[in-house]
Amino acid sequence: MSTRLKDQWTTLLVAALAGTFGVALLHITGLLGAAIAADDVTGGSATVALMLGVVAMVFIVIAIYVSAVVTANTVSTVVAGRTRLIALLRLIGSSARTQRAQIAREGLLVGVAGAAIGVVLGTGVAFALDEIAVANELMPATDYGYLNVWVVLPAVAVVVTTWLASWVGSRRVLRVRPIQAIGNSNEQDREELGRSRGRNASAIVLSVLGLAMLVAGVVWGPTNPVWMIVAVLGGVVSFTGIVLAAHVVMPPALRLVGRLFGGSPSARLAAENAVRHPERSSRMTIGLVIGVTLVTTFAVAMESYRAMLVAAQQVRPEVYAGIDEMLNATVAVFTVLIGFSALIAAIGMVNTLSLSVMQRTRELGLLRALGFDRRQLRRMIVVESAALTLAATAMGIVLGFGYGWAGAQALLGGAQGQIAFVLPGIPWALFGGLLVAAGVLTLVASIAPARRAMRVSPVVALAVE
Amino acid sequence: MPRHSRFRSFEIMQIQPSDLGLIARVATLGKHYGEGAGAVTALDDVSLGLRRGEFTAIMGPSGSGKSTLMHIMAGLDTPSSGRVWLGDTDITELSDSALTVLRRRRVGFIFQSFNLVPTLDVRGNVMLPFELDGRRPSREEQAWIDELLETLGLGARLGHRPHELSGGQQQRVAIARALATRPDLVFADEPTGNLDSRTGREVLGLLAAASARYGQSIAMVTHDPIAASHADRILFLADGRIVRDSARSTPEDISTFMLAMEVAA
Numbered sequence: 001m002s003t004r005l006k007d008q009w010t011t012l013l014v015a016a017l018a019g020t021f022g023v024a025l026l027h028i029t030g031l032l033g034a035a036i037a038a039d040d041v042t043g044g045s046a047t048v049a050l051m052l053g054v055v056a057m058v059f060i061v062i063a064i065y066v067s068a069v070v071t072a073n074t075v076s077t078v079v080a081g082r083t084r085l086i087a088l089l090r091l092i093g094s095s096a097r098t099q100r101a102q103i104a105r106e107g108l109l110v111g112v113a114g115a116a117i118g119v120v121l122g123t124g125v126a127f128a129l130d131e132i133a134v135a136n137e138l139m140p141a142t143d144y145g146y147l148n149v150w151v152v153l154p155a156v157a158v159v160v161t162t163w164l165a166s167w168v169g170s171r172r173v174l175r176v177r178p179i180q181a182i183g184n185s186n187e188q189d190r191e192e193l194g195r196s197r198g199r200n201a202s203a204i205v206l207s208v209l210g211l212a213m214l215v216a217g218v219v220w221g222p223t224n225p226v227w228m229i230v231a232v233l234g235g236v237v238s239f240t241g242i243v244l245a246a247h248v249v250m251p252p253a254l255r256l257v258g259r260l261f262g263g264s265p266s267a268r269l270a271a272e273n274a275v276r277h278p279e280r281s282s283r284m285t286i287g288l289v290i291g292v293t294l295v296t297t298f299a300v301a302m303e304s305y306r307a308m309l310v311a312a313q314q315v316r317p318e319v320y321a322g323i324d325e326m327l328n329a330t331v332a333v334f335t336v337l338i339g340f341s342a343l344i345a346a347i348g349m350v351n352t353l354s355l356s357v358m359q360r361t362r363e364l365g366l367l368r369a370l371g372f373d374r375r376q377l378r379r380m381i382v383v384e385s386a387a388l389t390l391a392a393t394a395m396g397i398v399l400g401f402g403y404g405w406a407g408a409q410a411l412l413g414g415a416q417g418q419i420a421f422v423l424p425g426i427p428w429a430l431f432g433g434l435l436v437a438a439g440v441l442t443l444v445a446s447i448a449p450a451r452r453a454m455r456v457s458p459v460v461a462l463a464v465e
Numbered sequence: 466m467p468r469h470s471r472f473r474s475f476e477i478m479q480i481q482p483s484d485l486g487l488i489a490r491v492a493t494l495g496k497h498y499g500e501g502a503g504a505v506t507a508l509d510d511v512s513l514g515l516r517r518g519e520f521t522a523i524m525g526p527s528g529s530g531k532s533t534l535m536h537i538m539a540g541l542d543t544p545s546s547g548r549v550w551l552g553d554t555d556i557t558e559l560s561d562s563a564l565t566v567l568r569r570r571r572v573g574f575i576f577q578s579f580n581l582v583p584t585l586d587v588r589g590n591v592m593l594p595f596e597l598d599g600r601r602p603s604r605e606e607q608a609w610i611d612e613l614l615e616t617l618g619l620g621a622r623l624g625h626r627p628h629e630l631s632g633g634q635q636q637r638v639a640i641a642r643a644l645a646t647r648p649d650l651v652f653a654d655e656p657t658g659n660l661d662s663r664t665g666r667e668v669l670g671l672l673a674a675a676s677a678r679y680g681q682s683i684a685m686v687t688h689d690p691i692a693a694s695h696a697d698r699i700l701f702l703a704d705g706r707i708v709r710d711s712a713r714s715t716p717e718d719i720s721t722f723m724l725a726m727e728v729a730a
Contacts, residue, residue: 265596272584362579369541370642371569371597373562458541 007078010351011071011110012117014344015162018067019118020125021340022060022154027126027146029056034142059337060154062294066287066341068161070348073283075103075169077355086173087180100173107166114162115155123151203245210238214406221410222420231410235297235403242399243290246282250391251275254285257391261383266376269367270383274391277356281388284352287345288392289399292434294338296400296427297407302331303425304408335430350445353385357449361456368458378450385446393438397431482550487514488682489538489650494547496533496705507533508544509705515650520676520683522693524719525702526727532654534702535686539572539652540564552649569597573643573651575672577658580639581627587614588623591642606645613641617671633664640671644681651675653685657692669695690719701726 033049079086086099123146133139210233217231242249258271274281306327357364364377372380405424412422482490496508507530515521515538525531536542537549540556541564548557551571556564574580581590591610595602602610614620617637627635636656643651653672657665673695675681685696693699694716701709703726711722 264599265593268589269582269584276584363582366576366579366582368565369539369568369574371565371594373565376597459536 007081007355008074008106008110010074010347011107011162011166012114014067014070014074014347015111015114015158016117016121017340017344017347018063019115019155019158020121021063021118022157023119023122023151024125024129025056025060025122025337026150026154027123027144028129029053030148030150031126031130031139031142031144034144035139038140038142059341060157062290062338063341063344064154064157064161066290067158067344068165069283069287070344071107071162071165072169073280073348073352074355075107075166076172076283077280077352077359079103079170079172081355081359083176083180086176087178090176091178096174096176099176100167100170103170103173104163104167107170108159108163110166111159111162115158118158119151119155122154199244200248203241203248206241206244207238208241210234210236210241214238214403217410218406218413222413228410231406235406239293239399239403243286246286246289247279250282250285250289250395251278253391253395254281254387257394258383258387260390261387264379266372266380267383270380271387273360273380273384274387280352280356284349285388285392285395287348288342288389289396291338291342291345292393292396293400293403295335295342295430295434296397297403298334298338299331299427299430300401300404300424301407301411302327303427304405304422305412305425307423307425308412331427331430346441346445349388349441350448353381353388353445354449354452357381357453364453364456365458368456374454377453377456378446381450381453382442382446385449386442389438389442389445393434397434481553482514483517483553485514486517487550488517488552489684490514490550491534491538491544492548494534494537494549495545496530496537496542497545506705508537511547511702511705511707513700513707513710515682515684516698517682518676518680519697520673520695521685522696522699523684523686523702524688524690524693524699524723526688526723529702530705531686531688531702535652535654535684538650538684539574540567569594570646571649573646573648575636575639575643575651575653575656577655578632581635581642583627586624586626587619587630587638590627590638591645593642594646602645606647609647610641610645613644617641631664632660633667636660636664636668637671640668640675644675644679647681649682651681651683653683655687655689656685657687657689662691665692688723690716690723693719 029052032052036048089099090096127146130139130144134141213230213234215234217227217229217234220227221231254274255271258267258274261267261271306324309323309327367377401424405422408424409422413420482488490513492512494508494511495506498505498507509530511530511534523531523534533542537544538551540549540551540559544557548555550556551567554567556567559567568574582593585593591614592602595606614623617640619634619637619641622630622634627638630638639656643653651672656672657668660668669692672683672685676683676697685692687693694714697713699709699711699714699719700707701711701722708726709722711718
């Protein structure tokens with residue numbers, strides 16, 4: 001049991017991070033609410049506290065959703081690596097259902113542990129931040145009670161999603177045949193794409209419907225603020241559609257990016273490796289896509305707003321004094337909150353890449369025997385990692401740019417009395433930062449697998465088991 | 466003893482393997498794993514030469530050291546003692562990167578299974594050794610590759626991935642890849658181990674033809690007497706030593722000798 005839990009440490013890390021984030025954010029929201037209630041000016045305004053709570057919930061839901069995707073992917077990769085063991089147990093007489101239930105139970109166990117860690121750490125983080133803020137007189141001391149029912153919510157959510165994600169990710173246990181325990185049957189390297197018709201249909205319906213709402217919001221938003229809400233809903237609905245269709249959308253993007261690295265054998269193999277398990281690589285990248293899209297959407301909308309303010313400022317400078325700092329601070333806070341989900345997605349990517357390279361030991365040995373030198377193998381793995389991160393970042397930037405401009409147009413198109421085209425603002429600093437982050441992630445994700453690949457001896461890898 | 470070893474070093478230094486018509490040669494080769502009581506000797510003072518253009522089978526029961534011998538001769542593993550030549554190159558102390566280039570250009574491989582890169586199609590797999598070398602095949606090499614693919618019946622399957630091919634077809638692709646660069650020596654490790662007997666016979670026929678028709682030197686490791694009967698020469702290994710060196714033999718002769726070896730052991 002203990003050896004089986006060893007390859008689940010990422011699941012634990014992800015659950016703990018999501019739990020910490022959720023609990024800390026709820027505590028901080030509560031602390032802010034208490035501070036607002038204590039303030040003479042804003043005191044009694046329940047709306048502000050409620051709004052804060054809703055915003056915090058949105059961020060927590062995003063973080064937990066991303067961690068569920070990561071966990072499902074980790075579990076399915078772990079199962080792929082355990083195929084031999086599962087086949088052996090099936091051969092001896094264990095049923096596929098028992099095997100799958102076993103993995104889901106592990107998920108439940110890990111989820112509970114992660115949530116417990118999250119509650120402790122999250123409370124600690126919130127407490128420390130509060131102490132610092134009070135000491136520096138940024139916030140008044142309040143009698144906020146850390147023991148409250150709300151904190152249970154993210155903890156329960158983490159347990160349930162980790163459990164469910166393990167169940168979803170363990171689906172391929174059902175496809176392991178007992179015969180795979182014997183002989184060296186060529187590993188079935190292709191996995192059938194999830195040809196679930198329901199999923200594809202709902203992806204198409206959501207995307208089309210959401211896009212229609214978004215267009216309507218952009219066209220009529222400047223005339224009537226109600227359409228603004230339609231535009232926001234359209235954004236949420238269409239993005240959900242795109243996330244559902246990740247297994248269709250991501251592989252072509254990965255292929256396209258893979259082609260950028262040239263036609264050398266290591267680059268070509270890397271590009272193919274990045275799409276050899278379409279389901280896996282879509283899940284690997286979609287968390288990053290979600291993070292980058294949200295950050296970019298917000299930054300582009302804010303940048304468009306800033307451009308408009310700068311134009312207005314030249315007419316009446318006194319009104320807009322100090323607003324620049326406020327915009328910067330808002331973008332920074334938002335980026336950190338979303339960045340946390342992106343961090344969870346990145347951890348998932350690092351782990352999945354590492355596991356999938358480990359499962360390719362034989363193939364790496366074959367490549368070494370055929371004349372790949374160590375540098376070429378390392379290059380292959382770095383390029384595979386780069387293809388994944390770059391495709392996700394580029395996809396997120398493109399989507400975020402579209403959504404951000406749509407939001408700015410719907411919100412600000414009518415701000416000057418008549419309907420005008422809002423020039424999309426380009427947050428260069430953010431784009432630069434995203435590219436640097438993608439570069440760092442590429443390297444971090446490829447260090448361990450590249451080192452392992454370079455150590456593979458052709459003899460060991462090709463020895464008949 | 467001193468005279469004997471002086472003679473040996475004289476021979477090693479002065480005579481090139483090619484002068485003897487050899488394509489590969491090992492001298493006083495030893496390979497040991499582990500130390501102390503748990504030490505295992507895989508190869509014990511093995512000296513042999515493989516003749517250019519011949520199809521040689523290396524036979525022996527499991528654990529006889531035949532795979533270790535092949536790995537060392539192919540530059541995949543290093544010996545504990547002794548020397549190894551491929552052609553006139555002493556490969557015993559070559560660096561990892563020099564061995565890599567050597568394998569790429571001068572050695573071909575056919576394994577029992579998992580021979581092909583799953584993400585490349587048939588053409589990509591066959592062309593891989595050239596691409597690793599960063600070059601395109603010359604016009605003459607391309608003609609040779611086309612002829613190979615045609616002869617092996619792969620002309621219509623160039624765009625197929627390994628998982629779309631039968632086991633026999635996969636082995637044909639491996640043969641095409643191994644022969645494509647016209648290497649000094651092709652190593653085949655139980656090439657028929659995963660095939661049904663009819664397909665296995667076809668593959669062995671193709672290897673024998675490559676040797677007879679094109680003068681390709683081939684070394685095949687096997688424990689199957691029928692597979693070994695296709696070879697021009699058969700070397701028998703037992704407990705890390707060569708115990709017999711015979712010309713082409715019938716499966717019956719080979720089986721008889723193998724059985725005798727098992728009984729003696």
